[in-house]
Amino acid sequence: MNLFNKAVVSTMPMIPKALVGKIASRYVAGEQLSDAIAEVQNINKEGGLATLDILGEYSKNEAQAEQTVNSYKEILTTISDEGVDSNISIKPTALGLKMGYDVCFRNVRSIVKEAAMLNNFVRIDMEDHGCTDDTLRMYYELRKEFDNVGVVIQAYLRRTIRDVQWLKKMKANLRLCKGIYSEPRMIAYKDRDIIIQNYAFLLEELLQAGSYVGIATHCEETVWHGLKIVKQLGLNRDQYEFQMLLGVDPELRQIIMNEGHRLRVYVPYGEDWYPYSTRRLKENPQLAGSVAKDFLKLS
Numbered sequence: 001m002n003l004f005n006k007a008v009v010s011t012m013p014m015i016p017k018a019l020v021g022k023i024a025s026r027y028v029a030g031e032q033l034s035d036a037i038a039e040v041q042n043i044n045k046e047g048g049l050a051t052l053d054i055l056g057e058y059s060k061n062e063a064q065a066e067q068t069v070n071s072y073k074e075i076l077t078t079i080s081d082e083g084v085d086s087n088i089s090i091k092p093t094a095l096g097l098k099m100g101y102d103v104c105f106r107n108v109r110s111i112v113k114e115a116a117m118l119n120n121f122v123r124i125d126m127e128d129h130g131c132t133d134d135t136l137r138m139y140y141e142l143r144k145e146f147d148n149v150g151v152v153i154q155a156y157l158r159r160t161i162r163d164v165q166w167l168k169k170m171k172a173n174l175r176l177c178k179g180i181y182s183e184p185r186m187i188a189y190k191d192r193d194i195i196i197q198n199y200a201f202l203l204e205e206l207l208q209a210g211s212y213v214g215i216a217t218h219c220e221e222t223v224w225h226g227l228k229i230v231k232q233l234g235l236n237r238d239q240y241e242f243q244m245l246l247g248v249d250p251e252l253r254q255i256i257m258n259e260g261h262r263l264r265v266y267v268p269y270g271e272d273w274y275p276y277s278t279r280r281l282k283e284n285p286q287l288a289g290s291v292a293k294d295f296l297k298l299s
C-alpha cells in the first residue's frame with residue numbers, strides 16, 4: 001500500500017460525513033428511488049443500460065430482509081411503469097444470508113419470480129469469500145426454475161477457474177469482475193498482473209462456451225483484453241456487455257459505447273450510502289487513494 005493511500009485510509013474516520021457525501025455523490029445516484037430512476041433515464045439517453053442496487057448493510061433480522069425484498073419489488077414495478085432500461089443487482093447478505101441459506105433463497109426466489117413476471121432480470125452480486133458457496137448454490141438452484149437470473153464471479157479468487165468449468169456447461173449468465181473484498185492469499189491472487197491475466201483467461205473460456213458475460217471493469221488493459229476476445233471469437237453485440245460503476249471513468253464508458261458495444265452502468269442508491277462508501281474505500285486502499293486524488297483535483 002503506498003503512503004498516500006495508507007494516509008487516506010487511516011484518516012477516513014476523521015473526514016466529516018458531509019465531505020464523504022460530496023465525494024460519494026459522484027458514485028451514488030441519491031437517497032430515493034426517484035433519484036436513481038432519473039440517473040437511469042440519463043444513462044439510457046446516452047445509449048447505456050443500467051442495473052439498480054439498493055445500498056445497505058447486511059440484514060440483521062428476517063423483517064429487515066423482507067423489507068429489502070419489498071423495496072426491490074417496488075424498483076421492478078417502477079422500472080416497468082417508467083419504461084426505463086434497467087435490471088437489478090441484489091446482495092445475498094441484504095436478503096438474509098446471515099440468517100441462513102433457506103431464508104435467503106426464499107427471498108431471492110421471490111424477487112426473481114417477480115422480475116420474471118415483469119420481463120426483467122436479476123443479477124446476484126458476489127460478496128466476500130464466506131458467501132461464495134451459498135451464492136453459487138443459490139444461482140444453480142434458481143436456474144432450474146428461471147432464466148432471468150445471473151450471478152457474479154471474481155477473477156481474484158483461485159477457485160474461480162474451477163467454478164467456471166460447471167458454469168460454462170450450463171451457459172451461465174455471468175458478470176465477471178476482479179473482486180473488491182480484501183481476501184487472504186490462500187484463496188485469492190494478490191498480484192495485479194496475475195488477476196488481469198486470470199480475468200482474460202476466464203473471459204475467453206466463458207465467451208467461447210457461449211455464456212453471456214458482463215465484462216465489469218474500468219481498467220483499460222482488461223477492456224482491451226475484452227475487445228480482443230470479442231473480436232477473435234467474432235461475437236455479436238448481444239452476446240456480451242461491458243459494465244461499469246456509476247461515476248467511474250465516464251470517458252471510458254463513452255469510448256466503449258461509441259465503438260458500438262453494449263454498456264451497463266451499476267447505479268447504487270439509498271439512505272445507507274455512508275457505510276457503503278467508507279467501507280468500499282477502506283476495503284480498497286488503492287481506490288481510496290484515487291478517489292481522494294480525484295477530490296483534490298475537483299476542489
Ligand SMILES: Cc1cc2nc3c(=O)[nH]c(=O)nc-3n(C[C@H](O)[C@H](O)[C@H](O)COP(=O)(O)OP(=O)(O)OC[C@H]3O[C@@H](n4cnc5c(N)ncnc54)[C@H](O)[C@@H]3O)c2cc1C
Pocket residue numbers: 027124125126127152154175177178179180181216217218219220222243244245248249265266280286287290291
Ligand atoms: C458493474 C460492476 C459490478 C461489480 N460488482 C462486484 C461484485 O458483485 N463483487 C465484487 O467483489 N466486486 C464487484 N465489482 C468491483 C470489481 O470487483 C473491482 O473491484 C473494481 O471494478 C476494480 O477493478 P477494475 O477491473 O475496474 O480495475 P482497477 O485497475 O482496480 O481499476 C481501474 C480504475 O478504475 C478506478 N476504480 C475502480 N473501481 C472504482 C470504484 N468503485 N470507485 C472509484 N474508482 C474506481 C480505479 O481507481 C482505477 O483507476 C464490480 C465492478 C463493476 C464495474
